[in-house]
Amino acid sequence: MGVIANKMGLQVNPTAKESIAKKINTQKNNIVYDTKELNLWYGHTHALKNINLEIHEKEVTAIIGPSGCGKSTYIKTLNRMVELVPGVRTTGSISYKGNNILGKTMKVEDLRTKVGMVFQKPNPFPKSIYENIAYGPKIHGIRNKKLLDQIVERSLRGAYIWDELKDRLNENAFGLSGGQQQRLCIARALAIQPDVILMDEPTSALDPKSTLKIEELVQELKKDYSIIMVTHNMQQAARISDRTAFFLNGEVVEFDNTNKIFSNPSDKRTEDYISGRFG
Amino acid sequence: MIKQFDETQLKNRMNSRVRNNRIWKFIFFLSTLFGLFVLAILMIRVVMDGISFLHMDFLTGRLSTDPDRAGIMGALLGTVWVVLVVIPVTLIVGVGTAIYLELYAKRGKFKSFIETNISNLAGVPSIVYGLLGLTVFVRMMDFGNVVLAGGLTLSLLVLPILIVSAQEALRAVPGHLAEASYGMGATKWQTIRRVILPAALPSILTGSILSLSRAIGETAPLTVLGIPALLIPFPEGLFDTFTALPMQIYYWTLDSSLVAEYANLAGATIIVLLALLFLLNSVAIFIRNKFQHRY
Ligand SMILES: Nc1ncnc2c1ncn2[C@@H]1O[C@H](COP(=O)(O)OP(=O)(O)OP(=O)(O)O)[C@@H](O)[C@H]1O
Numbered sequence: 372m373g374v375i376a377n378k379m380g381l382q383v384n385p386t387a388k389e390s391i392a393k394k395i396n397t398q399k400n401n402i403v404y405d406t407k408e409l410n411l412w413y414g415h416t417h418a419l420k421n422i423n424l425e426i427h428e429k430e431v432t433a434i435i436g437p438s439g440c441g442k443s444t445y446i447k448t449l450n451r452m453v454e455l456v457p458g459v460r461t462t463g464s465i466s467y468k469g470n471n472i473l474g475k476t477m478k479v480e481d482l483r484t485k486v487g488m489v490f491q492k493p494n495p496f497p498k499s500i501y502e503n504i505a506y507g508p509k510i511h512g513i514r515n516k517k518l519l520d521q522i523v524e525r526s527l528r529g530a531y532i533w534d535e536l537k538d539r540l541n542e543n544a545f546g547l548s549g550g551q552q553q554r555l556c557i558a559r560a561l562a563i564q565p566d567v568i569l570m571d572e573p574t575s576a577l578d579p580k581s582t583l584k585i586e587e588l589v590q591e592l593k594k595d596y597s598i599i600m601v602t603h604n605m606q607q608a609a610r611i612s613d614r615t616a617f618f619l620n621g622e623v624v625e626f627d628n629t630n631k632i633f634s635n636p637s638d639k640r641t642e643d644y645i646s647g648r649f650g
Numbered sequence: 651m652i653k654q655f656d657e658t659q660l661k662n663r664m665n666s667r668v669r670n671n672r673i674w675k676f677i678f679f680l681s682t683l684f685g686l687f688v689l690a691i692l693m694i695r696v697v698m699d700g701i702s703f704l705h706m707d708f709l710t711g712r713l714s715t716d717p718d719r720a721g722i723m724g725a726l727l728g729t730v731w732v733v734l735v736v737i738p739v740t741l742i743v744g745v746g747t748a749i750y751l752e753l754y755a756k757r758g759k760f761k762s763f764i765e766t767n768i769s770n771l772a773g774v775p776s777i778v779y780g781l782l783g784l785t786v787f788v789r790m791m792d793f794g795n796v797v798l799a800g801g802l803t804l805s806l807l808v809l810p811i812l813i814v815s816a817q818e819a820l821r822a823v824p825g826h827l828a829e830a831s832y833g834m835g836a837t838k839w840q841t842i843r844r845v846i847l848p849a850a851l852p853s854i855l856t857g858s859i860l861s862l863s864r865a866i867g868e869t870a871p872l873t874v875l876g877i878p879a880l881l882i883p884f885p886e887g888l889f890d891t892f893t894a895l896p897m898q899i900y901y902w903t904l905d906s907s908l909v910a911e912y913a914n915l916a917g918a919t920i921i922v923l924l925a926l927l928f929l930l931n932s933v934a935i936f937i938r939n940k941f942q943h944r945y
């Protein structure tokens with residue numbers, strides 16, 4: 372299969388698209404995301420180079436690598452948030468459960484309903500805690516107050532923050548601590564009941580205690596969700612992930628079981644990075 | 651450790667730095683004082699001229715050539731009617747344009763062409779808008795010199811300012827809020843309506859009230875439209891002829907060489923107009939303080 376030119380938002384050769392879809396349907400079903408020969412440019416900056424990665428279901432996949440190596444770009448491609456940057460161009464394919472998400476037939480709104488995202492900086496809306504969680508269900512047309520109440524409770528419980536917040540549901544989310552805000556944002560992502568949760572350095576703005584809470588939460592969440600997490604913290608990747616991808620200068624240097632990567636990396640550059648020799 | 655600085659030199663420089671700071675502070679204070687001084691003179695003059703004529707009959711009475719019987723209710727109502735046209739027109743067209751330019755339009759020649767033109771329009775003298783209104787609303791659409799024509803002309807006049815300020819308000823909404831919304835599968839319109847607009851609304855409203863103040867103080871475009879000075883009946887609808895507060899100020903000042911008391915009437919009208927502007931600005935400040943979010 373050749374590289375399928377696929378400028379986002381532009382017409383793609385329909386027969387090529389079908390052939391990708393066929394190929395992908397025959398794949399093992401425990402792979403959520405299958406990235407093939409993905410290239411991405413911001414204008415003239417070649418930010419992702421020939422990425423091939425398989426993300427497995429109900430696992431935590433950690434993405435590590437030095438600053439500027441393309442980690443955020445990669446996970447933002449997985450829910451097509453990169454498109455918000457003008458002048459982005461991609462080639463290759465990413466199949467999400469058998470559908471090429473870079474194809475024209477994929478509705479981004481649909482994709483982002485199945486793939487929740489948690490950002491580096493907690494970004495609650497300037498609304499009440501309740502409204503923050505109910506936002507996702509509401510934009511998907513859920514109006515029933517009782518159902519919304521249930522979703523809010525379930526999501527907050529899912530993020531293990533219900534007990535802390537259940538008496539403060541009508542308070543503004545800005546009144547919460549940074550760690551609480553981030554767990555609220557995770558709960559908010561759970562409220563759309565996604566299959567996958569993307570996390571871009573979710574703990575980098577938090578203190579060690581809140582970080583630990585989020586790590587524990589991620590361990591719980593992976594029972595039900597596939598999680599892809601960017602982190603700068605090597606110990607964190609080693610502690611909580613099942614597989615680790617090491618990115619360098621827009622390329623995947625090594626992708627393997629986390630144990631293997633951290634105990635016996637096969638690439639010299641991986642070894643140098645995780646032992647702190649650069650980055 | 652060897653110091654790389656000469657201590658005494660450092661100390662001398664410190665003194666001159668601190669002195670410099672004090673001098674600049676004084677200069678800035680003087681500039682502020684200058685503005686205050688001019689404003690004070692203006693207020694004192696106006697109040698001295700007008701206050702004795704500012705009584706209930708003046709506020710509620712009809713216009714008249716007789717200074718003792720003249721009242722400004724008609725002009726006040728005319729201004730209110732104009733406001734009722736300007737607010738919806740500028741809000742809908744202005745905010746709509748700002749949303750399109752800031753959130754929908756792709757970066758490119760077309761967008762920058764429009765934006766450049768809007769900024770240029772903001773600098774066009776108001777009398778030119780009067781000519782535009784005269785041509786389009788009074789003659790081509792044949793409204794005559796009625797409330798609707800005046801309101802639309804003044805709307806055009808303030809639209810560029812409003813669009814620019816609304817665009818700034820939309821731009822100031824932190825991008826991470828919109829990202830959170832998109833990340834949950836919201837469409838662009840949902841994100842605009844539920845996240846971006848509510849966050850930008852206080853600033854948009856402040857901007858629109860300030861541009862409204864500008865609209866109700868304008869005289870030049872109204873004179874070009876042929877708005878009469880002495881109009882006895884009160885305007886009761888969009889298609890009635892009207893006069894407005896600044897028109898009265900203008901004509902009474904103009905004719906004060908004929909009838910001395912007209913200067914006092916102008917002064918009293920200025921007080922009323924200033925009070926109205928002050929009221930509008932207070933509303934703007936109230937909205938800003940009450941609803942502005944901190945991120
Ligand atoms: N909006 C953008 N416009 C242009 N270039 C960008 C943009 N965002 C990222 N880049 C470039 O793409 C490359 C990858 O950036 P990316 O943000 O994915 O790195 P990262 O691995 O997440 O780094 P960090 O660890 O610092 O977050 C960098 O060279 C960066 O300069």
Ligand SMILES: [Mg+2]
Pocket residue numbers: 442443444571
């Ligand atoms: Mg990043």
